[in-house]
Amino acid sequence: MTRGVEVTELVLRDGHQSILATRMAMEDMVPICEEIDQAGYWSVECWGGATYDSCIRFLNEDPWERLRTFRKLLPNSKLQMLLRAQNLLGYRHYEDEVVDRFVDKSAENGMDVFRVFDALNDIRNLERAMKAVQRTGKHAQGTICYTTSPLHTNDKFVEMAKRLQDMGCDSICIKDMAALLKPQPAYEIVKGIKEACGDEMLVHVHAHSTTGVTLVSLMKAIEAGADIVDTSISSLSLGPGHNPTEALVAMLEGTEYHTRLDKSRLKKIKEHFAKIRPRYAEFESKFIGVETDIFESQIPGGMISNMESQLGQQGAADRINEVLEEVPRVRKVAGYPPLVTPSSQIVGTQAVFNVLMGPFKVLTGEFADLMLGYYGETIAERDPKIIEASAKHAKKEPITCRPADLLNPEWEDLRSQAEKLGGFNGSDEDVLTYAMFPQVAPGFFKTRDDGPKNLSQTPEQVAAAAAKAAAKRNGIT
Amino acid sequence: MTRGVEVTELVLRDGHQSILATRMAMEDMVPICEEIDQAGYWSVECWGGATYDSCIRFLNEDPWERLRTFRKLLPNSKLQMLLRAQNLLGYRHYEDEVVDRFVDKSAENGMDVFRVFDALNDIRNLERAMKAVQRTGKHAQGTICYTTSPLHTNDKFVEMAKRLQDMGCDSICIKDMAALLKPQPAYEIVKGIKEACGDEMLVHVHAHSTTGVTLVSLMKAIEAGADIVDTSISSLSLGPGHNPTEALVAMLEGTEYHTRLDKSRLKKIKEHFAKIRPRYAEFESKFIGVETDIFESQIPGGMISNMESQLGQQGAADRINEVLEEVPRVRKVAGYPPLVTPSSQIVGTQAVFNVLMGPFKVLTGEFADLMLGYYGETIAERDPKIIEASAKHAKKEPITCRPADLLNPEWEDLRSQAEKLGGFNGSDEDVLTYAMFPQVAPGFFKTRDDGPKNLSQTPEQVAAAAAKAAAKRNGIT
Numbered sequence: 001m002t003r004g005v006e007v008t009e010l011v012l013r014d015g016h017q018s019i020l021a022t023r024m025a026m027e028d029m030v031p032i033c034e035e036i037d038q039a040g041y042w043s044v045e046c047w048g049g050a051t052y053d054s055c056i057r058f059l060n061e062d063p064w065e066r067l068r069t070f071r072k073l074l075p076n077s078k079l080q081m082l083l084r085a086q087n088l089l090g091y092r093h094y095e096d097e098v099v100d101r102f103v104d105k106s107a108e109n110g111m112d113v114f115r116v117f118d119a120l121n122d123i124r125n126l127e128r129a130m131k132a133v134q135r136t137g138k139h140a141q142g143t144i145c146y147t148t149s150p151l152h153t154n155d156k157f158v159e160m161a162k163r164l165q166d167m168g169c170d171s172i173c174i175k176d177m178a179a180l181l182k183p184q185p186a187y188e189i190v191k192g193i194k195e196a197c198g199d200e201m202l203v204h205v206h207a208h209s210t211t212g213v214t215l216v217s218l219m220k221a222i223e224a225g226a227d228i229v230d231t232s233i234s235s236l237s238l239g240p241g242h243n244p245t246e247a248l249v250a251m252l253e254g255t256e257y258h259t260r261l262d263k264s265r266l267k268k269i270k271e272h273f274a275k276i277r278p279r280y281a282e283f284e285s286k287f288i289g290v291e292t293d294i295f296e297s298q299i300p301g302g303m304i305s306n307m308e309s310q311l312g313q314q315g316a317a318d319r320i321n322e323v324l325e326e327v328p329r330v331r332k333v334a335g336y337p338p339l340v341t342p343s344s345q346i347v348g349t350q351a352v353f354n355v356l357m358g359p360f361k362v363l364t365g366e367f368a369d370l371m372l373g374y375y376g377e378t379i380a381e382r383d384p385k386i387i388e389a390s391a392k393h394a395k396k397e398p399i400t401c402r403p404a405d406l407l408n409p410e411w412e413d414l415r416s417q418a419e420k421l422g423g424f425n426g427s428d429e430d431v432l433t434y435a436m437f438p439q440v441a442p443g444f445f446k447t448r449d450d451g452p453k454n455l456s457q458t459p460e461q462v463a464a465a466a467a468k469a470a471a472k473r474n475g476i477t
Numbered sequence: 478m479t480r481g482v483e484v485t486e487l488v489l490r491d492g493h494q495s496i497l498a499t500r501m502a503m504e505d506m507v508p509i510c511e512e513i514d515q516a517g518y519w520s521v522e523c524w525g526g527a528t529y530d531s532c533i534r535f536l537n538e539d540p541w542e543r544l545r546t547f548r549k550l551l552p553n554s555k556l557q558m559l560l561r562a563q564n565l566l567g568y569r570h571y572e573d574e575v576v577d578r579f580v581d582k583s584a585e586n587g588m589d590v591f592r593v594f595d596a597l598n599d600i601r602n603l604e605r606a607m608k609a610v611q612r613t614g615k616h617a618q619g620t621i622c623y624t625t626s627p628l629h630t631n632d633k634f635v636e637m638a639k640r641l642q643d644m645g646c647d648s649i650c651i652k653d654m655a656a657l658l659k660p661q662p663a664y665e666i667v668k669g670i671k672e673a674c675g676d677e678m679l680v681h682v683h684a685h686s687t688t689g690v691t692l693v694s695l696m697k698a699i700e701a702g703a704d705i706v707d708t709s710i711s712s713l714s715l716g717p718g719h720n721p722t723e724a725l726v727a728m729l730e731g732t733e734y735h736t737r738l739d740k741s742r743l744k745k746i747k748e749h750f751a752k753i754r755p756r757y758a759e760f761e762s763k764f765i766g767v768e769t770d771i772f773e774s775q776i777p778g779g780m781i782s783n784m785e786s787q788l789g790q791q792g793a794a795d796r797i798n799e800v801l802e803e804v805p806r807v808r809k810v811a812g813y814p815p816l817v818t819p820s821s822q823i824v825g826t827q828a829v830f831n832v833l834m835g836p837f838k839v840l841t842g843e844f845a846d847l848m849l850g851y852y853g854e855t856i857a858e859r860d861p862k863i864i865e866a867s868a869k870h871a872k873k874e875p876i877t878c879r880p881a882d883l884l885n886p887e888w889e890d891l892r893s894q895a896e897k898l899g900g901f902n903g904s905d906e907d908v909l910t911y912a913m914f915p916q917v918a919p920g921f922f923k924t925r926d927d928g929p930k931n932l933s934q935t936p937e938q939v940a941a942a943a944a945k946a947a948a949k950r951n952g953i954t
């Protein structure tokens with residue numbers, strides 16, 4: 001008897017978020033849901049992360065409607081989302097009631113598994129969201145953001161797992177957004193968690209593939225006892241994305257482990273996204289292939305493209321390498337935060353500023369907040385000189401409490417502001433949309449009735465472009 | 478103390494052969510040789526395979542001159558080549574004296590490690606070339622072509638290793654050209670070889686990355702005792718190519734194994750080829766990414782592009798999937814040969830014919846020869862009905878002896894034919910060039926004095942194309 005390994009399919013969320021800038025339209029996912037539903041996954045990640053933002057900003061699509069559609073089309077599957085804890089799916093801390101209501105509504109609309117993480121691994125920021133999920137009776141997954149620094153040891157990660165267990169989580173996720181998790185630490189951390197938390201604590205491993213090494217890490221994690229791993233179907237995998245689902249299945253064949261995935265269904269899912277992907281070519285990350293420099297810079301792929309576009313806007317696109325070298329310095333000053341939304345953007349933008357204007361000559365508001373504790377605690381002390389400069393810049397004092405403790409109740413305010421907006425439909429879901437994206441929501445409410453947009457090219461446009469390229473290749477131009 | 482693992486760098490041969498259709502010009506490799514020479518590789522594969530053909534067919538470059546240049550620029554490195562045993566670098570069997578002379582000249586011009594393989598794993602075809610290498614005092618590596626079929630078991634591969642050892646080889650290579658080698662068989666075969674041949678027998682693993690799973694296989698091979706593994710620098714890796722050298726290094730960090738590669742030099746090598754690669758975009762394989770269907774079809778990536786172009790010439794490009802499904806059937810009829818040059822071309826072309834004209838309605842001359850034993854023995858019996866049809870078609874009888882035993886001495890003939898060609902320089906090297914590519918050599922001899930061609934675009938052309946694409950992306954067209 002071989003041991004079963006469960007799999008979460010990422011293609012409907014993180015897969016296209018990482019490779020196609022989160023632009024995939026719902027209509028390109030709908031036709032394949034039935035195959036996904038029947039393929040034998042543990043869960044299907046399909047919501048949260050950047051999809052909510054992308055829905056209202058680019059796709060004129062109601063994210064709640066998307067969730068309800070997935071619920072309908074995936075009746076046999078556990079739906080999974082990525083939730084930024086106290087930040088929900090926005091970029092600031094929300095007051096606890098907003099957190100509660102968001103979780104309630106997500107559960108009510110069909111969400112099953114909530115992967116809850118905090119960018120700083122500050123456990124206080126996870127607490128409210130985790131409790132909210134537990135109250136709904138849904139699956140509360142506590143998340144450890146994996147990163148490397150002189151302070152981050154395997155033991156520290158295991159300690160955090162123990163605290164997540166004490167919080168009552170249903171499973172523990174090791175989230176490796178930058179593909180930094182090498183095979184040996186993967187083995188040791190999973191082993192450590194199983195020892196500390198007991199064998200029955202489910203361990204779920206999420207790894208990107210950017211550095212080319214994390215499929216091996218999944219193997220080692222499985223050997224150490226990991227129960228569930230994340231993959232994305234091969235036609236939307238690799239590069240800044242994830243290890244291919246089919247490769248995971250093949251990897252385990254003949255070993256003492258097996259998945260229960262149906263290969264003929266995987267083939268259909270693969271073929272579907274192979275057909276869809278070229279239509280989104282213009283959104284495709286340039287960082288396809290493998291990038292082992294990340295082991296030094298710790299920078300996730302998505303963050304690099306952000307910094308590139310910021311530099312580009314300043315006419316300094318050629319200074320990307322300086323910025324890549326600056327990131328670890330900024331990170332040290334900031335107490336070695338993991339680099340994941342929103343800390344990746346905050347550190348990245350400050351690194352761009354440092355290169356363009358001199359080290360910490362100009363501080364962004366967000367970076368000052370990070371230095372002052374308004375995002376939570378970091379693993380290492382932050383640089384006192386820059387804390388001082390931040391306090392001066394932001395005209396605020398450093399804090400040590402849980403940031404959300406300083407927030408006043410805001411739900412009623414948010415509702416009454418939302419009610420003033422044209423197109424607001426009166427639902428709590430709409431209030432949440434406004435709460436998370438107050439700049440974007442008003443425009444979205446107004447245009448919502450026009451229906452979803454599909455930003456991809458038509459198959460005809462793709463074929464014409466391919467024909468043109470082929471003609472050029474053959475010198476026919 | 479951790480155990481050292483040695484690495485062969487493939488970028489100068491199989492790396493660009495697999496990803497850039499073997500088109501890389503010598504001048505694009507010269508500037509980085511010093512870094513490669515100092516990086517700490519066990520060997521540098523830089524010659525043989527398809528490079529010889531490509532040199533004279535496309536690059537107007539003397540392959541022997543290329544070898545001498547590598548010898549000069551890589552004074553501290555073992556140079557390695559891929560040799561198709563009795564086929565040398567051509568596509569037919571050569572009489573033994575030609576084999577001897579080719580090996581002598583290769584050694585004399587600087588070759589150190591000869592990886593000798595036969596497409597059918599017929600050990601009789603390896604014998605003469607292996608003996609020739611041993612006579613020169615160079616490293617004779619016996620090769621097992623890895624494939625899967627109902628007949629290919631781990632034990633059979635281990636048996637073959639034992640026979641290679643009996644032949645006196647200095648090391649044994651497991652050559653996985655189609656990325657079919659999964660982690661568990663990798664472990665078991667290496668372990669089996671070490672047990673059968675003794676721990677001191679060097680085991681060298683060559684795997685492509687097409688299916689996305691073979692870096693894990695390298696890990697398992699190393700755990701089973703593999704001494705040397707093949708990789709290609711990350712900027713020319715993955716897809717139909719190989720696992721990235723830097724990922725291999727990262728994979729082993731923290732484990733009980735280590736390489737002695739210098740990471741700062743790897744970074745320079747990576748950056749060099751990252752700069753060069755876009756200039757060869759028009760030659761780039763479309764099969765970038767991962768392709769796990771290969772586990773069913775067993776078809777190496779390069780073979781797919783060949784069949785696609787054959788279909789394209791017949792205006793039937795849309796029938797590629799039928800051909801992919803036909804290949805396993807053709808392979809079964811032919812006794813389950815591994816698919817590697819030249820058997821991959823022979824089987825692939827016959828599969829194309831079968832789809833276009835009906836199953837085995839029209840036989841190619843090469844396929845008939847394969848069925849009749851003129852390439853050697855296969856692991857399984859070949860289909861008697863198609864053998865009969867082949868005999869009729871080719872007007873030849875089936876044979877069971879070593880194919881080269883039927884050949885008459887041919888060296889003097891080859892020399893006198895070569896002497897009649899304009900531009901022939903009188904050397905044995907030129908005779909060998911003529912012997913291997915009698916159609917192409919005459920043209921090459923004539924134009925040789927014009928000097929090497931570089932088929933890549935200039936950096937300026939690449940920049941202009943990128944600017945145009947960016948403009949289009951931003952809607953400026």
Ligand SMILES: [Co+2]
Nearest residue numbers: 014177206208
């Ligand atoms: Co992710």
Ligand SMILES: [Co+2]
Nearest residue numbers: 491654683685
């Ligand atoms: Co190869």
